[in-house]
Amino acid sequence: MSTLTYKAAYYNDYITDVNDIKVGEVTVASALGAKQIRIEVHSASVNPIDWKLAKGGLKAFFSSTFPSRLGYDVSGVVVAVGPEATKFKVGDEVFGSLDAKAFPGAIAEYAETDESGIWHKPASLSFEQAASLGVAAKTAFEALLKTKAGPGKSVFVSAGAGGVGTFAIQFAKHYFKVDKVATTVSTQKVDLVKSLGATDPVDYKKDDFTKVLKQEYDIVIDNTADINAVDILKPNNNPHSQIISTVSLAIFKEQDSRLKDLEIDYEFFFLDAAIKGFAEAVNELLDAGKLQITIDSIYEFTEQGVRDAITRSIDGHATGKIIIKVKN
Numbered sequence: 464m465s466t467l468t469y470k471a472a473y474y475n476d477y478i479t480d481v482n483d484i485k486v487g488e489v490t491v492a493s494a495l496g497a498k499q500i501r502i503e504v505h506s507a508s509v510n511p512i513d514w515k516l517a518k519g520g521l522k523a524f525f526s527s528t529f530p531s532r533l534g535y536d537v538s539g540v541v542v543a544v545g546p547e548a549t550k551f552k553v554g555d556e557v558f559g560s561l562d563a564k565a566f567p568g569a570i571a572e573y574a575e576t577d578e579s580g581i582w583h584k585p586a587s588l589s590f591e592q593a594a595s596l597g598v599a600a601k602t603a604f605e606a607l608l609k610t611k612a613g614p615g616k617s618v619f620v621s622a623g624a625g626g627v628g629t630f631a632i633q634f635a636k637h638y639f640k641v642d643k644v645a646t647t648v649s650t651q652k653v654d655l656v657k658s659l660g661a662t663d664p665v666d667y668k669k670d671d672f673t674k675v676l677k678q679e680y681d682i683v684i685d686n687t688a689d690i691n692a693v694d695i696l697k698p699n700n701n702p703h704s705q706i707i708s709t710v711s712l713a714i715f716k717e718q719d720s721r722l723k724d725l726e727i728d729y730e731f732f733f734l735d736a737a738i739k740g741f742a743e744a745v746n747e748l749l750d751a752g753k754l755q756i757t758i759d760s761i762y763e764f765t766e767q768g769v770r771d772a773i774t775r776s777i778d779g780h781a782t783g784k785i786i787i788k789v790k791n
């Protein structure tokens with residue numbers, strides 16, 4: 464069997480410390496699956512799922528085999544296509560994310576993935592910006608797709624300055640065209656979320672968002688697993704108010720009978736990497752000048768760089784996306 468060896472971030476067992484993450488050579492089969500492509504990675508970006516998975520926190524949902532590679536979000540250039548892959552040709556510049564239900568591996572010199580979660584990179588974006596449009600942006604878009612978001616509606620997005628939050632605010636306001644977007648954000652980041660389209664930012668360091676926002680919202684996009692978000696939804700709304708959580712089903716399920724009385728629907732989901740309409744929405748907003756990509760920090764593709772990038776994500780205070788620049 465013909466093989467290919469390249470540098471990738473990986474770990475040999477569930478990690479207890481970021482220093483358990485290695486960057487070194489891995490060997491893969493040269494041959495691709497039918498619908499797979501191989502991308503020469505220019506940039507990758509980090510998501511909480513990377514370290515949650517590495518720490519074994521998602522065992523109930525995903526099985527890992529070791530050594531396990533790291534990273535889902537990618538931008539780069541296609542260097543090989545599988546026998547039935549039709550979306551791309553060698554040389555195309557692309558961005559997207561690897562399938563969360565398959566194995567990760569974007570933080571590497573090359574990444575192999577099904578072509579369905581990957582799209583042509585808009586020419587106006589750098590590779591760093593394009594790598595930002597992965598798991599977080601897709602999750603924000605898919606969460607809103609699950610709702611009745613549209614003109615006349617009001618949406619609350621928790622953690623508006625995070626990866627999911629920065630995109631959810633923009634999709635809600637500029638693509639789904641809702642009337643109001645409230646969000647929770649810390650003091651120094653209020654101006655940022657306003658520039659993204661938030662109409663009602665609440666500084667969570669100073670104010671209790673449930674007291675400020677009252678029961679005036681139709682939709683919650685929950686990124687913090689906060690049951691208190693129930694208190695800002697319109698009770699007995701027609702159509703029903705909705706909570707879409709990216710983090711937890713359990714905390715809402717615990718209050719199932721109360722939520723039924725209030726006629727509030729709730730749902731938790733894992734993103735679909737190939738979510739339909741995502742690339743079109745991104746291109747539409749970019750063309751209209753209404754998609755701002757917020758980059759928190761850029762790290763080098765070294766063992767220390769990857770460990771520092773993951774540490775930054777674990778800290779939970781990134782503003783937008785954390786990037787690992789693989790190719791200069």
Ligand SMILES: NC(=O)c1ccc[n+]([C@@H]2O[C@H](COP(=O)([O-])OP(=O)(O)OC[C@H]3O[C@@H](n4cnc5c(N)ncnc54)[C@H](OP(=O)(O)O)[C@@H]3O)[C@@H](O)[C@H]2O)c1
Pocket residue numbers: 510511512515598599602621622623624625626627628647648649650652667686687708709710732733734776779780781782783
């Ligand atoms: N289900 C799925 O498929 C899926 C997909 C993507 C993400 N997720 C989950 O969604 C969550 C958010 O992901 P992410 O990528 O947006 O994370 P992230 O980028 O790491 O979020 C960091 C941001 O959260 C803010 N924040 C932290 N605590 C806050 C609070 N109590 N109130 C308001 N803001 C707060 C921080 O702001 P400050 O620094 O100002 O505190 C920071 O800007 C994670 O738990 C992730 O695992 C799930």
